[in-house]
Amino acid sequence: AQTVTQSQPEMSVQEAETVTLSCTYDTSESDYYLFWYKQPPSRQMILVIRQEAYKQQNATENRFSVNFQKAAKSFSLKISDSQLGDAAMYFCAYRSDGDKIIFGKGTRLHILP
Amino acid sequence: DADVTQTPRNRITKTGKRIMLECSQTKGHDRMYWYRQDPGLGLRLIYYSFDVKDINKGEISDGYSVSRQAQAKFSLSLESAIPNQTALYFCATSDHFRDATRKGQFFGPGTRLTVL
Numbered sequence: 284a285q286t287v288t289q290s291q292p293e294m295s296v297q298e299a300e301t302v303t304l305s306c307t308y309d310t311s312e313s314d315y316y317l318f319w320y321k322q323p324p325s326r327q328m329i330l331v332i333r334q335e336a337y338k339q340q341n342a343t344e345n346r347f348s349v350n351f352q353k354a355a356k357s358f359s360l361k362i363s364d365s366q367l368g369d370a371a372m373y374f375c376a377y378r379s380d381g382d383k384i385i386f387g388k389g390t391r392l393h394i395l396p
Numbered sequence: 397d398a399d400v401t402q403t404p405r406n407r408i409t410k411t412g413k414r415i416m417l418e419c420s421q422t423k424g425h426d427r428m429y430w431y432r433q434d435p436g437l438g439l440r441l442i443y444y445s446f447d448v449k450d451i452n453k454g455e456i457s458d459g460y461s462v463s464r465q466a467q468a469k470f471s472l473s474l475e476s477a478i479p480n481q482t483a484l485y486f487c488a489t490s491d492h493f494r495d496a497t498r499k500g501q502f503f504g505p506g507t508r509l510t511v512l
Contacts, residue, residue: 328503386438
């Protein structure tokens with residue numbers, strides 16, 4: 284069975300600095316998809332960025348980028364120029380052909396002014 | 397207007413009561429999901445439905461049942477609520493596989509359920 288591990292329950296970063304959130308996963312499949320979701324205090328789950336496993340190029344969305352290492356089964360999220368609005372719980376998620384998404388336990392990110 | 401709505405947004409109930417959480421979507425998606433979120437455990441899948449006639453158990457289906465009344469509606473029931481079902485419940489939707497991989501799943505705002 285697939286698993287998703289986020290080893291950092293909480294992290295803090297100074298405003299305007301860069302922070303990297305870690306995620307590792309375990310799977311025997313070769314074709315799958317990875318996501319980072321953000322959950323602010325409003326509780327809404329917001330898709331931040333996605334990565335297809337067959338693509339070697341790392342995905343980027345404005346200040347958000349990933350470092351996808353398929354062989355190492357690692358999928359970290361980098362947030363550049365951190366802003367107060369980035370404070371949230373971040374979930375790494377894995378999706379295979381079965382269309383079910385498996386979530387990590389989350390990393391709570393604090394932004395220090 | 398929100399694409400995925402959940403009612404109620406908050407609910408407090410007593411042990412043994414029957415509770416129904418409702419989810420409606422205007423996205424036209426065929427696939428719908430119910431998740432439960434507990435502190436420190438992330439989101440766990442309860443049930444999912446790929447269309448009106450296709451209902452599947454997820455990781456933690458015991459104590460729950462679902463009904464897909466229409467493509468746009470997917471309800472979650474707790475027949476006899478117990479305190480360890482206190483959690484935040486999310487409904488989500490997605491389109492067929494390729495769209496979903498590009499866009500992920502779309503989540504409702506969540507229902508906070510407390511069972512006393």
